[in-house]
Amino acid sequence: MSVLIYIEHAGGTFKKTTAEVLSYGAVLAEKMGTEAIGLLLGDTQEDISQLGKYGVKKIYQVKDAGLQQADNQSVTKVIADAIAQLKAEVVVFSNTITTKAIAPRLSAKLKAGLVAGAIAIPDVSNGFTVKKNVFSGKAFADVTINTDIKIITLNANAFTTIVGIGEAEIIPLTVTITASKIKVTGVQKIEDDISLADADIVVSGGRGLKGPENWALVEDLAKLLGAATACSRPVADAHWRPHHEHVGQTGVAIAPNLYIAIGISGAIQHLAGVNRSKVIVVINKDPEAPFFKAADYGIVGDAFEVMPKIIEAVRKLKN
């Protein structure tokens, strides 16, 4: 029996969510009195053994040229094969764009219950129950998994990384890889310094900023804070900012530790994408803006007067 953690990597490098999911899996395994093991597909530039500091002492690595083109269908088969070989009882993924396609397939293939978007360590005192957000962040549900094999995807920023010491042993694993039915013919990368989905801090602008020429107010603050930048729907629709920056119901849903909204009124569709943020700061000149009801801190004031002072204060702080 074991807790198997799927170690996702982006072109050979690890992300913050990798550390989070490894820590989560290690804590869960300890709670269940079992072993946490990692599964990594492909080659990485980064040293894999150093991932042992997150509490996972064995990482099984599948190296096969066939993995390069593997689609979610063939990756699902690979993981199912690994689960059988390693006798995993619980499988944990980070909840990412990639695993949104893999985890459900694996669930259906193995008839193993899935909780997508877990936000806490499962309660294993009586069965196996996992907390997640439902109704687009407006409520929580404790979901019980009834099957022998259990699958969890962990939301970004939901679990704090625990860094210990030690290295992981890398163990080669051989599995059968089937041909992919999906052919990738082109890739368009977004050149962002910090990815919106797993950023700790997000600085976001709305129509109140009046035009794309004023975005330095968002970008300067984001740069000083090491934050990702985002925007509201009207801003993306008006092409002031690229669509991938749009947070809200139809855009990206995020849960950073700090969300700073500048000139955004806070329509319910916007809140649906950001209401899981731990701390919300709202800067808006309209005291009636609905966003203030969901905020922890706020300033009722003109962004064009307030923001330069805030940026200067943060600059002083960071120096």
Add this chain to the structure above:
Amino acid sequence: MKILVCISKTPDTTAKIAFTENNTAFSGDGVQWIINPYDEWYALVKAIELKEKDPTVTIHLVTVGLADADPIIRKALALGGDEAIRINVEKGDSYYTAVQLAEIAKSGYDLILTGKETIDYNNAAVGGMLAELLDAPYIALATSLQVDGSTLTLQREIEGGEETVEVTLPAVVSCQKGMAEARIPNMRGIMAARSKPLKVVEPIPATPLTQVAQYALPLVKAGVQLVSSENPEELVRILHEEAKII
């Protein structure tokens, strides 16, 4: 080409969320129900666009739900689609729902479209499960789709960008923003929807893999702490010294 569009009934985005039966069930009291926005705006409208380009395309809609889902499916038919199938059972967990949809989907559809997730349970799981049950390729989070004979060309979201992919039908595609522009049903569509076939079929036996033990509402926030616009530096001090977040 035969397209199957999966439709889910969800509470309206602005609905007040409340629970009954000792917080074990969602309370539908006073809730306005809608077609799950991603199913409507992106999956269904994309199917309609494909039929407008190629009138030989057939569009069937399918939903898992009791008779109270009929108004939703009629509304979907008012936007477009040739006929609808309702699987006469309450939607269960994602797996139970996917098993029911797969039973319909395997009867000869080339393209199966879903929204990227439902706004009630936010699992984003039914599409992938359906693909696995059908042993079909799955293109998740697609932002555009073109058909050329039996080849689909799609854009889909990936970590840090988008990619272009090709796949041979049959395939399952989950749709998101970019796929199509939302439409409003017109009077002609609403009239036509009344006479379109809505077939009711009984579910096949299946066991859910998960169940909700308990719901909870988030703690109400203490209320916003306002800082004077005369002294915005104070906000930075609070975030640094008190909230310890920057």
